[in-house]
Amino acid sequence: MPLKTLKLGPKFNLLLALIFLAGFALSGLALSQVLQNRAQAEVADKAQMLIQSMSSVRDYTSTQIGPLLNPQLKTSPNFIPETIPAYSATEVFQNLRKSENYREFFYKEAAPNPTNLRDKADGFEASLVERFQGDPKLKELSGFRDLPGGRIFYTARPLAVTKESCLQCHSTPDVAPKSLIATYGPDNGFGWKLNEIIAAQIVSVPAEEVLGNSRRLLTLIMGIVLAVFLPLILVLNYLLRRSVIRPLRQMARTAEAVSMGQMDVDFEQKSQDEIGSLAGAFNRMKSSLQISMNLLNQRKGT
Known part of the structure; x- marks a missing residue:
């Protein structure tokens, strides 16, 4: 039915409904983007805090635990992984994931050339390391990534060799502890250099954890607006x-x-x-x- 043939009441109701629906849809889209950005920022802030915490664990292991256990490392027939900052940070994070607030978070020190193949970077993670290596001023990267198990949101920071003590295990196989060679072999985790970026600290969380919170909040707000x-x-x-x-x-x-x-x-x-x-x-x-x-x-x- 043409609009001009409608009576004033239905015509006004139709125009009012169209204006309301258009405003409702546009405000919903704008609000959705704002809430999604806010959810990403909140997750990114939590990820940064976790990375800083794991960096503190690494520093503690390197400065406090390492000096105590290094003498044993040279003579022990069995490798002592507790002397390795990456091992300590990963283990501490696994314990942290037992908490309800951090159960969905994952931590990895992704390295193209790691000693422990558990930390081996995949193609995407290796590209992050290359970007950090190519731009020393770049301190953080974040975004979404698609995996076979679903989409994730990640935050990554560069990890460099800042202490010469690290090179006793990662310079050449002939100077590395024999127990390390016996455990991990002579082919991985060597050739590192001082101040070289060798890995990326990556904290990730399923995208649904980020987007789900924003969608639930959007539904609540739009419901209130409609009401x-x-x-x-x-x-x-x-x-x-x-x-x-x-x-x-x-x-x-x-x-x-x-x-x-x-x-x-x-x-x-x-x-x-x-x-x-x-x-x-x-x-x-x-x-x-x-x-x-x-x-x-x-x-x-x-």
Whole structure:
């Protein structure tokens, strides 16, 4: 049905509904983006805190645990992994994941050339390391990544060899502890250099953990908006019918009666607004028409 053939009430309701739906959709899209960015920022902040915590564990292992166990490392037939900062950080994080707040987080020190193949970087992680190596000023990378198990959100920071003590296990196989060679072999984790970026600390979380929170919050907010504005629209529709449509319908009926010769009816003038002014103008027009008809009848009578 063409819009121009609709009556004023349905036409206004249709236009109001279209405006409301368009505003609701646009505000929903904008709010969705804002909430998603906020959720990403919150997860990124938590990931940064976790990376800093794991860096503290690494420093503690390197400065406190390592000096105590290194003498044993040189003579022990069995390798002591507790002397390795990466091992300590990974183990501490595994314990941290037992907490409900961090169960969905994952930590990895991804290295293209690790001693322990558990830390071997895949192609994507190796590209992050290459970006850190190519730009020493780059301190952090974050974003989404698609994996066979689902989409994840990651935060990564470069990991460099900052202490010469690290090179006793990672320079060449001939100077490395024999227990390390016996455990991991002579082919991996060697050739590192001082101040070289050799890995990336990566904290990741399933994307659903990020996007799910923003969607739930969006649903709640949009529900509140709908609950607030829908009654307002109904009230506005009621006021429109009472103040505009109903008086106009009454005027239309009165005008039809006048056109049929019923001059004893008046246009109701209940307000001083535009509708009231229109009713007053119609009454004056009816009076003028009545006077003209009376004069015309008098002339015919004479």
